[in-house]
Amino acid sequence: MVVIPEEQFKEELAMRVASIVLAELTGTNQTPPKDDFLTTDEVLAVLRISAPTLRKLRKTGHLKTYGEGTRFQRYKRSEVEMALANYGKKQISDW
Numbered sequence: 001m002v003v004i005p006e007e008q009f010k011e012e013l014a015m016r017v018a019s020i021v022l023a024e025l026t027g028t029n030q031t032p033p034k035d036d037f038l039t040t041d042e043v044l045a046v047l048r049i050s051a052p053t054l055r056k057l058r059k060t061g062h063l064k065t066y067g068e069g070t071r072f073q074r075y076k077r078s079e080v081e082m083a084l085a086n087y088g089k090k091q092i093s094d095w
Contacts, residue, residue, distance in 0.1 A: 014085035015078075022046055022081055037066065037074035046080055057083070 004012075025046055038046070043063075044054060057063045063083060065073040 011085075015081060018081040018085040022077070022084065036077040038077055038080055040073055040075075043075050043080055047084060 026042070040051075040054065044051065047054075049057075054063070058065055063075055063079060065075060067074045
């Protein structure tokens with residue numbers, strides 16, 4: 001038996017639940033790879049937020065974008081999953 005700290009267990013459990021929810025929302029039955037990227041529209045759908053709220057999350061540093069310019073912004077799936085996992089702790093729009 002392996003014993004891990006309670007906080008680490010909660011984080012790992014939240015990440016796995018977020019992966020399952022994300023897979024259900026996007027219609028995939030497999031757990032996506034961690035290095036996968038999402039488009040802006042996909043992030044909006046997964047987090048169920050508006051475009052202005054997503055811009056606020058970018059500006060405040062809660063979500064980091066990858067890519068060039070403003071037209072080709074992508075988000076790491078793992079970071080979006082973490083935001084989704086933290087959603088229960090605090091409303092995303094209140095970040």
